[in-house]
Amino acid sequence: xxxxxxxxxxxxxxxxxxxxxxxxxxxxxxxxxxxxxxxxxxxxxxxxxxxxxxxxxxxxxxxxxxxxxxxxxxxxxxxxxxxxxxxxxxxxxxxxxxxxxxxxxxxxxxxxxxxxxxxxxxxxxxxxxxxxxxxxxxxxxxxxxxxxxxxxxxxxxxxxxxxxxxxxxxxxxxxxxxxxxxxxxxxxxxxxxxxxxxxxxxxxxxxxxxxxxxxxxxxxxxxxxxxxxxxxxxxxxxxxxxxxxxxxxxxxxxxxxxxxxxxx
Amino acid sequence: xxxxxxxxxxxxxxxxxxxxxxxxxxxxxxxxxxxxxxxxxxxxxxxxxxxxxxx
Numbered sequence: 679x680x681x682x683x684x685x686x687x688x689x690x691x692x693x694x695x696x697x698x699x700x701x702x703x704x705x706x707x708x709x710x711x712x713x714x715x716x717x718x719x720x721x722x723x724x725x726x727x728x729x730x731x732x733x734x735x736x737x738x739x740x741x742x743x744x745x746x747x748x749x750x751x752x753x754x755x756x757x758x759x760x761x762x763x764x765x766x767x768x769x770x771x772x773x774x775x776x777x778x779x780x781x782x783x784x785x786x787x788x789x790x791x792x793x794x795x796x797x798x799x800x801x802x803x804x805x806x807x808x809x810x811x812x813x814x815x816x817x818x819x820x821x822x823x824x825x826x827x828x829x830x831x832x833x834x835x836x837x838x839x840x841x842x843x844x845x846x847x848x849x850x851x852x853x854x855x856x857x858x859x860x861x862x863x864x865x866x867x868x869x870x871x872x873x874x875x876x877x878x879x880x881x882x883x884x885x886x887x888x889x890x891x892x893x894x895x896x897x898x899x900x901x902x903x904x905x906x907x908x909x910x911x912x913x914x915x916x917x918x919x920x921x922x923x924x925x926x927x928x929x930x931x932x933x934x935x936x937x938x939x940x941x942x
Numbered sequence: 943x944x945x946x947x948x949x950x951x952x953x954x955x956x957x958x959x960x961x962x963x964x965x966x967x968x969x970x971x972x973x974x975x976x977x978x979x980x981x982x983x984x985x986x987x988x989x990x991x992x993x994x995x996x997x
Contacts, residue, residue, distance in 0.1 A: 839993050848958070848986045856946075856953035864949070929945065936946075 692889040694881035718801045725787040766931045786923040803873040812866035815930040823937030872922050876915045883908040954987025955980045
């Protein structure tokens with residue numbers, strides 16, 4: 679092997695591990711006792727800033743015939759409002775469109791860092807971020823349900839299905855478990871696991887290329903295959919990124935729909 | 943809607959299978975109640991899907 683590739687391969691540990699998700703501190707630079715500001719934190723604040731600035735700029739002077747930027751912003755809002763909020767919640771969906779759009783755009787941008795060169799990791803691959811979003815959705819649908827049905831009546835409505843009394847003891851625990859325990863957990867884990875696995879896959883194939891280059895002369899040509907897979911998987915990641923942002927938003931809307939549903 | 947249905951099935955199995963497991967632990971059997979619980983639970987899950995999501 680040539681000297682350069684040995685040096686390159688020596689730098690990249692294989693296989694990747696969970697340690698690769700814990701990035702070095704930025705402020706203080708390279709510090710080992712403070713991890714309050716890492717690349718993850720930076721990407722979070724950049725995402726928030728991008729979203730605020732984008733929507734402020736594009737909606738500053740709205741024209742009747744929209745400019746290109748205004749058209750993009752209106753398309754995103756229109757998509758979430760018509761295809762998610764109104765589609766699932768009916769007329770009341772318009773009230774939820776701003777929150778759902780914010781949620782959709784935020785998750786989309788946060789996920790998108792996974793395939794942006796030099797960023798290459800999504801903050802959502804740390805479970806804290808999806809967990810907080812899931813808690814917001816959880817508190818929101820319970821609050822809306824309590825407001826709509828009136829306090830504890832919501833829990834009666836949510837937990838007691840239309841069924842004969844002797845079968846209720848069997849059904850109520852299932853209802854409780856699936857509505858109030860599984861929902862926030864599955865929301866958070868679905869998004870986190872997708873972003874975590876995506877980052878891990880890209881790491882395996884990128885670092886695997888170096889590992890094979892370094893292994894022996896018969897493996898070296900296959901490192902090209904490994905890197906080609908990385909490119910293919912990046913496109914797959916793009917699909918996953920958009921899909922997961924959509925799924926999270928749709929499920930939040932569907933939980934609100936369940937909370938607003940009347941007896942039928 | 944698909945998600946809700948799957949959630950009911952899995953929740954049914956987990957809840958009643960879990961309760962069965964606790965009963966097993968308490969009585970000292972090796973898994974008979976967990977098995978019965980899982981079957982009963984998935985039955986309840988199917989019933990809930992029919993009542994809540996069916997026409």
